[in-house]
Amino acid sequence: DDALYVLGVSYYYTNQHLKSERRCRELLANYPNSKYAKEMTLYLARAKLKLNEEEEAFKLFEEIFQGQYSKEYRAEAALELGQYQREEKAYAEAERYFRAVRDSLGDDRQQRDAQKFLADTYFESFKFADALGGYLQLLGMKPAKNERYLALYRAALCSYKLQRISVGMEYLDKLIKDPLFYDSLSTVQLTLGEGFEYSGDLAQAEATYEEV
16 A cells, blocks of 8 residues: 555656556555545545546545545535635635635645635635735735735726725735735836825826836
């Protein structure tokens, strides 16, 4: 079972998903009581998803989510299920899975991922007040650089949608002043220019666009 485990995981991370799926099934068939069995069930589901066998993949993810698995495995399954439901625009179901990870199942990284996905789900379903709260909550979870950029930028867009133009511009100003985000400066300034337009300051909007 040790060899099958190493092969199955290695094949998965080198994008040989059919070989990974076979090694996972082989381990689960021949060593059902292996210490690797639960983890290999998760990799089997992931491999099937990569092979576009979605129905089988999500049966396995649901089995993990509902079953006697550790919180780590249940959280990973819930994140996959939530992402799938989000792509299918089944937003209420997606929110349920993401909340489960954020509130009780995940470690710090999984909880951040769940919070980001939850905020994105609100944003995509036009729940801009909920999305704004979600992105602000993400900012309080020690996000990585890209997560911080997304949270502040989306917070600005949500504020615009909620007619809180000056608040949105304050979020953009934080990005503009942060040298970590210099490569995105022109995009942020364009959005700032829109804020000047929305607030009726057309001269400042024009000046901002000319600067970009």
